[in-house]
Amino acid sequence: MRKPIMARIVMKFGGTSVGDVDRIRNVAAHVKREVDAGHQVAVVVSAMSGETNRLVGLARDVARLHDAREYDVVVSAGEQVSVGLLAMALQDIGVAARSWLGWQISVQTSDVHGAARIEAIEPEEMEAQFGEGRVAVIAGFQGVSSANRITTLGRGGSDTSAVAIAAALKADRCDIYTDVDGVYTTDPRMVPAAKKMDRVSYEEMLEMASLGAKVLQTRSVELAMAHNVRLQVRSSFDAPEASANGNDIVGTLICDEDEIMETEIVSGIAYARNEAKVTLREVADRPGIAASIFGPLADAAVNVDMIVQNMSADGKTTDVTFTVSQDELERTLGVLKSATTDLTFADLQAAPDMAKISIVGVGMRSHAGVAQKMFQVLAEKGINIHVISTSEIKVSVLIDVDYVELAVRALHAAYGLDDDLAG
Amino acid sequence: MRKPIMARIVMKFGGTSVGDVDRIRNVAAHVKREVDAGHQVAVVVSAMSGETNRLVGLARDVARLHDAREYDVVVSAGEQVSVGLLAMALQDIGVAARSWLGWQISVQTSDVHGAARIEAIEPEEMEAQFGEGRVAVIAGFQGVSSANRITTLGRGGSDTSAVAIAAALKADRCDIYTDVDGVYTTDPRMVPAAKKMDRVSYEEMLEMASLGAKVLQTRSVELAMAHNVRLQVRSSFDAPEASANGNDIVGTLICDEDEIMETEIVSGIAYARNEAKVTLREVADRPGIAASIFGPLADAAVNVDMIVQNMSADGKTTDVTFTVSQDELERTLGVLKSATTDLTFADLQAAPDMAKISIVGVGMRSHAGVAQKMFQVLAEKGINIHVISTSEIKVSVLIDVDYVELAVRALHAAYGLDDDLAG
Numbered sequence: 001m002r003k004p005i006m007a008r009i010v011m012k013f014g015g016t017s018v019g020d021v022d023r024i025r026n027v028a029a030h031v032k033r034e035v036d037a038g039h040q041v042a043v044v045v046s047a048m049s050g051e052t053n054r055l056v057g058l059a060r061d062v063a064r065l066h067d068a069r070e071y072d073v074v075v076s077a078g079e080q081v082s083v084g085l086l087a088m089a090l091q092d093i094g095v096a097a098r099s100w101l102g103w104q105i106s107v108q109t110s111d112v113h114g115a116a117r118i119e120a121i122e123p124e125e126m127e128a129q130f131g132e133g134r135v136a137v138i139a140g141f142q143g144v145s146s147a148n149r150i151t152t153l154g155r156g157g158s159d160t161s162a163v164a165i166a167a168a169l170k171a172d173r174c175d176i177y178t179d180v181d182g183v184y185t186t187d188p189r190m191v192p193a194a195k196k197m198d199r200v201s202y203e204e205m206l207e208m209a210s211l212g213a214k215v216l217q218t219r220s221v222e223l224a225m226a227h228n229v230r231l232q233v234r235s236s237f238d239a240p241e242a243s244a245n246g247n248d249i250v251g252t253l254i255c256d257e258d259e260i261m262e263t264e265i266v267s268g269i270a271y272a273r274n275e276a277k278v279t280l281r282e283v284a285d286r287p288g289i290a291a292s293i294f295g296p297l298a299d300a301a302v303n304v305d306m307i308v309q310n311m312s313a314d315g316k317t318t319d320v321t322f323t324v325s326q327d328e329l330e331r332t333l334g335v336l337k338s339a340t341t342d343l344t345f346a347d348l349q350a351a352p353d354m355a356k357i358s359i360v361g362v363g364m365r366s367h368a369g370v371a372q373k374m375f376q377v378l379a380e381k382g383i384n385i386h387v388i389s390t391s392e393i394k395v396s397v398l399i400d401v402d403y404v405e406l407a408v409r410a411l412h413a414a415y416g417l418d419d420d421l422a423g
Numbered sequence: 424m425r426k427p428i429m430a431r432i433v434m435k436f437g438g439t440s441v442g443d444v445d446r447i448r449n450v451a452a453h454v455k456r457e458v459d460a461g462h463q464v465a466v467v468v469s470a471m472s473g474e475t476n477r478l479v480g481l482a483r484d485v486a487r488l489h490d491a492r493e494y495d496v497v498v499s500a501g502e503q504v505s506v507g508l509l510a511m512a513l514q515d516i517g518v519a520a521r522s523w524l525g526w527q528i529s530v531q532t533s534d535v536h537g538a539a540r541i542e543a544i545e546p547e548e549m550e551a552q553f554g555e556g557r558v559a560v561i562a563g564f565q566g567v568s569s570a571n572r573i574t575t576l577g578r579g580g581s582d583t584s585a586v587a588i589a590a591a592l593k594a595d596r597c598d599i600y601t602d603v604d605g606v607y608t609t610d611p612r613m614v615p616a617a618k619k620m621d622r623v624s625y626e627e628m629l630e631m632a633s634l635g636a637k638v639l640q641t642r643s644v645e646l647a648m649a650h651n652v653r654l655q656v657r658s659s660f661d662a663p664e665a666s667a668n669g670n671d672i673v674g675t676l677i678c679d680e681d682e683i684m685e686t687e688i689v690s691g692i693a694y695a696r697n698e699a700k701v702t703l704r705e706v707a708d709r710p711g712i713a714a715s716i717f718g719p720l721a722d723a724a725v726n727v728d729m730i731v732q733n734m735s736a737d738g739k740t741t742d743v744t745f746t747v748s749q750d751e752l753e754r755t756l757g758v759l760k761s762a763t764t765d766l767t768f769a770d771l772q773a774a775p776d777m778a779k780i781s782i783v784g785v786g787m788r789s790h791a792g793v794a795q796k797m798f799q800v801l802a803e804k805g806i807n808i809h810v811i812s813t814s815e816i817k818v819s820v821l822i823d824v825d826y827v828e829l830a831v832r833a834l835h836a837a838y839g840l841d842d843d844l845a846g
Contacts, residue, residue, distance in 0.1 A: 021484040055504060061444040062508045063515035070514075073507035073522050077500040081478060084496035085485045091493075092486035099496050103526065104571060148527060 007172035008040040008130070012140065012162035015049035017177055017236035018082050028089040029240035030177065031135060035095050042126065042136040042169060044162040045086055047078025068113035072142075072152045076102070079139035079158075087137045097135040100126060102142035102150065107161070109143035109151045116143055116151035118160070121168035138165060159220035167227035174229050175251075176216060177236035182252035183208070183215055185417040186269040191409050193418035200267055201257040205231075207360040207394045208270045221254065230255045257362055265363035265370055266415040269408050273401050275305070275354040276329040277386055280336070282317040282346035289343075293320060296339040302328050306356070306389040306396060317346075321387055323398060326352050354386065355404040358396040359411060371395045377414045383407055430595035431463040431553070435563065435585035438472035440600055440659035441505050451512040452663035453600065454558060458518050465549065465559040465592060467585040468509055470501025491536035495565075495575045499525070502562035502581075510560045520558040523549060525565035525573065530584070532566035532574045539566055539574035541583070544591035561588060582643035590650035597652050598674075599639060600659035605675035606631070606638055608840040609692040614832050616841035623690055624680040628654075630783040630817045631693045644677065653678045680785055688786035688793055689838040692831050696824050698728070698777040699752040700809055703759070705740040705769035712766075716743060719762040725751050729779070729812040729819060740769070744810055746821060749775050777809065778827040781819040782834060794818045800837045806830055 011034065013027050027045070034041050046052075055075045059066055083099035090097035102109075105126060109116035126136045140158030143151045153160055159176060166174035181196065183205065188194040200208075202225035209218045215233055224231045234251030257263070283289055290309070297304055307322040324332050329352055336348060364370040371388075374395055378385060383406065387398040399407060412418060434457065436450050450468070457464050469475075478498045482489055506522035513520035525532075528549060532539035549559045563581030566574045576583055582599060589597035604619065606628065611617040623631075625648035632641045638656055647654045657674030680686070706712055713732070720727055730745045747755050752775055759771060787793040794811075797818055801808060806829065810821040822830055835841060 021481065024485060058444065058504070058508055059511060062447060063511045065515075066511040067514055070507040070510040070522055073510075073524070074504050077503040077507075080500040080503065081481070081497050084493040084500075085481055087493040087496075088482060088486045088489040091490055092488075099493055101496070101573075150524075 006038050006040075008042075008169060009034055010042045010044060010162050010166040010169065010171045010174040011177065012044040012158060012174065013046070013177045013236055014158065014179075015046040015052065016179055018045050018047075018086065019049040021085075023236075024082075024085050024089050025093075026240065027086060027177075027236065028093055028095065030236065031090060031097075032093055032095050033240050035135060040130040042130075042138055042165055042171070043086065044138045044140040044158060044165055045079065045082045046140050046158040047075075047082055051078040051081070069149055072113045072150045076139070076142040076150045076152055079141050083137045083139045090135055090137065095135055096133055097137050098129065099137045099139070101139050103144035103148070105138065107143035107164070109145060109153070111145040111147060111149075111151065113145075113149075113151055115154040116145070118143060118153070118164045121164060123165070123168045127169065157217075157219075159217040160223060163220045163223045163227070163229050163231065166229045167223070171229070173232055174224065175232045175234060176220075177234055178215060179235065179237065180215060180233070181235035181238065181250075182233050183254070183268075185267065186408055186412050187271070190271075190405055191269075191412050191418075193412065195417060195419040197252050197267065199253045199255060199260045201260060201263070201362050202254060203257070203393055204267050204360050204362055205254045207358065207391070208268055216254070224254065228256060230259075260362075263363040264361055264415075264417070265367045266359045266361040266417070267363070268360050269411050269415070269417070270358045270360060271404055271408050272356045273404060274326045275323050275356050275398060275401075276326045276332075277321060277323050277351040277354050277398060278329070278332060278336075279319060279321045279349040279351075280343075280345040280347075281319055281349065283320055284344050285311070285316060285318040289318070290320070292339070292343050293336070294322075296335050297324075297332060300331065300335045302332050302335065306387055306398065308387050308389065323354065323356065323387065326354075351386070353401045354398050355401040355407075356396050356398055357404065357407050357411065358394050359415065360394045362393050364395075365392055373414060374411060377410050378407060381406055381410050429461050429463075431465075431592055432457055433465045433467060433585050433589040433592065433594045433597040434600060435467040435581060435597065436469070436600045436659055437581065437602075438469040438475065439602055441468050441470075441509065442472040444508075446659075447505075447508050447512050448516075449663065450509060450600075450659065451516055451518070453659065454513060454520075455516055455518050456663050458558060463553040465561055465588055465594070466509065467561045467563040467581060467588055468502065468505045469563050469581040470498075470505055474501040474504070492572055495536045495573050499562070499565040499573045499575055502564050506560045506562045513558055513560070518558055519556055520560050521552065522560045522562070524562050526567035526571070528561065530566035530587070532568060532576070534568040534570060534572075534574065536568075536572075536574055538577040539568070541566060541576070541587045544587060546588070546591045550592065580640075580642075582640040583646055586643045586646045586650070586652050586654065589652045590646070594652070596655055597647065598655045598657060599643075600657055601638060602658065602660065603638060603656070604658035604661065604673075605656050606677070606691075608690065609831055609835050610694070613694075613828055614692075614835050614841075616835065618840060618842040620675050620690065622676045622678060622683045624683060624686070624785050625677060626680070626816055627690050627783050627785055628677045630781065630814070631691055639677070647677065651679060653682075686786040687784055687838075687840075688790050689782045689784040689840070690786070691783050692834050692838070692840070693781045693783060694827055694831050695779045696827060697749045698746050698779050698821060698824075699749045699755075700744060700746050700774040700777050700821060701752070701755060701759075702742060702744045702772040702774075703766075703768040703770075704742055704772065706743055707767050708734070708739060708741040712741070713743070715762070715766050716759070717745075719758050720755060723754065723758045725755050725758065729810055729821065731810050731812065746777065746779065746810065749777075774809070776824045777821050778824040778830075779819050779821055780827065780830050780834065781817050782838065783817045785816050787818075788815055796837060797834060800833050801830060804829055804833050 140161035563584035
């Protein structure tokens with residue numbers, strides 16, 4: 001395993017971490033620690049917390065329907081302020097630093113304003129300044145289009161910026177500083193025995209991120225996986241001095257499976273409340289039936305999650321069940337009812353107040369009986385399973401929301417994830 | 424005289440004019456009026472009022488001594504927000520518009536961050552978009568250095584931006600929208616009979632601007648004079664519909680003397696309170712004596728205004744009198760006392776609570792007796808003159824501050840400036 005001596009590190013701090021002048025100073029202290037350790041450092045920062053909302057609000061007040069290009073001009077001002085202030089704070093404690101805006105680097109993106117994709121990064125000038133011992137303070141979330149206009153990557157895009165910058169700089173690590181100290185085996189507020197994971201694979205993190213463990217943007221984890229960027233999640237509220245002490249993992253390292261010596265069969269338990277189940281009974285079973293259901297929903301931008309289809313008893317019709325966010329249930333039913341010309345079914349049933357529980361782990365690929373254990377644990381607690389859905393490294397079940405705590409705690413214990421030290 | 428049919432116009436709005444969403448909409452309505460009249464329009468805007476102060480405060484809180492380059496990154500964000508919002512507001516009322524930041528145009532400046540000078544403007548891309556009927560919404564106050572970093576022109580630099588843009592675009596007129604409806608013959612709060620001037624020459628405006636009629640930045644008037652940009656000062660609080668109605672001058676036009684058909688001998692009366700007088704008695708009269716007094720003051724960045732030197736009775740020594748701002752009096756005396764090794768004088772006298780009254784007018788070049796009339800009017804009112812200083816188009820006198828209203832009103836009437844309609 002590589003040891004980062006004189007490494008090149010990208011550090012990313014979100015809006016809460018730069019929320020006021022004192023916090024910006026705290027960020028500067030974190031950066032100084034890495035510089036003092038001899039590392040080359042690029043820092044990616046978001047807008048001060050509340051600032052993006054303020055700017056978005058102004059834009060909305062001026063015009064309900066507004067030009068996305070001008071929206072990007074307005075909201076990208078937030079990161080511009082942060083990078084200038086952080087560069088000043090670093091200089092103030094003796095760390096050479098300069099700010100970089102998206103167009104200065106440049107971070108070239110597509111021209112889909114408000115949701116642009118990074119296409120290329122030209123890090124040569126920044127790299128030259130590393131040679132002079134200067135920290136690069138980079139505005140996250142923003143880039144520049146081929147038309148030389150400011151673009152933004154969409155909300156939360158600063159994580160993506162950081163990973164893309166790390167890939168372009170061939171950084172040894174990309175540290176995402178956030179308000180939690182790492183990724184846990186499940187939500188510690190629900191299960192006090194939840195353990196912080198030292199390492200988790202990209203694949204597992206992706207399953208957990210999209211399942212409601214909202215530590216990292218899914219998009220940034222995908223990008224890290226694609227470019228093999230080692231991501232570390234750690235807390236920006238730790239004292240800046242508290243560092244590696246021999247072990248270079250302070251928070252949780254998200255890395256390639258190969259870097260994880262011994263993988264747990266199940267790494268973590270994720271859950272998502274606020275789910276609703278929709279069932280179409282006795283749908284005519286013919287080719288294209290799925291498209292006739294989910295096409296109109298996609299057109300209406302309804303996000304469908306789990307989908308299960310079963311042949312009915314008579315072999316002529318089929319039952320289709322799927323889940324949507326509870327907030328979108330009413331809209332979903334409206335779309336299906338107005339789409340009935342193409343679609344024939346005997347009954348349309350809806351059940352709100354569901355929760356999805358998932359067990360995630362790359363180890364389950366090579367282990368049989370992992371899912372069976374889940375079903376057994378839930379059965380022992382008298383919890384009814386409405387829908388089951390599986391992937392290579394994940395098993396998800398839909399249950400009544402009332403049982404979510406009970407289910408998560410029982411599964412967490414059953415898969416041996418409880419912290420030995422905690423209760 | 425040219426009539427602006429299908430003219431190219433630069434409109435400039437300060438921070439108060441774009442202070443909130445409603446005011447931004449009002450600015451958009453002003454712009455629409457000019458577009459509807461068939462003009463090509465570039466709008467230069469400042470940051471929303473209070474925003475620059477907020478950003479400057481943040482920078483100061485982060486580090487008392489800060490890198491001017493980073494300061495410029497932070498404070499220039501204010502104009503960035505304004506241009507995006509105004510472009511949206513214009514689009515919302517059906518006016519095609521796009522925002523331009525300093526680096527996009529580009530506005531190339533020196534690298535003196537925080538007080539940069541504009542060196543070149545490349546308006547070709549903007550001009551191409553005029554052809555497509557699009558309004559250019561331009562961030563004032565900012566530019567870009569040869570090192571590709573954001574620069575700012577210093578406080579109030581948006582007036583200068585507007586004039587420079589107008590010169591580069593060969594605009595027919597540069598309209599400065601402000602919180603007064605024009606330039607007056609004197610302060611209307613002091614003299615109710617003060618008249619708004621229709622036209623005033625650059626030279627007169629320069630004398631009045633530097634004498635305390637704070638409508639326009641001196642620097643922007645100098646630039647307008649150098650490039651022969653016709654400047655119009657008008658109120659942004661007028662109803663946007665209230666326009667030219669035949670007469671194309673709504674506020675006050677600042678233009679070349681040649682454009683002013685009949686010039687008044689005296690165009691206006693300016694005044695400045697908060698002056699202090701310093702007199703050095705019996706200074707040894709030898710070459711270089713002025714330098715030995717004003718050199719140390721310049722080094723200490725004391726702004727010296729009027730300077731008068733008189734031979735003393737014995738012909739061997741001289742008396743030197745000058746004025747400074749009252750706020751700088753103490754510091755001035757300190758500098759002179761510590762500089763006495765080079766400088767010998769019998770006595771150092773200081774008098775605070777002075778005011779400077781000036782009569783300004785290009786017409787006085789060709790008229791004798793203008794100054795004499797001023798002295799006579801003041802004498803009739805029993806007002807003692809402490810210092811007299813003259814230029815080609817100006818006579819200034821220093822009097823006790825208690826008499827300032829009396830003096831201004833008497834002179835305003837004596838030179839025939841009182842509005843016939845007012846009291």
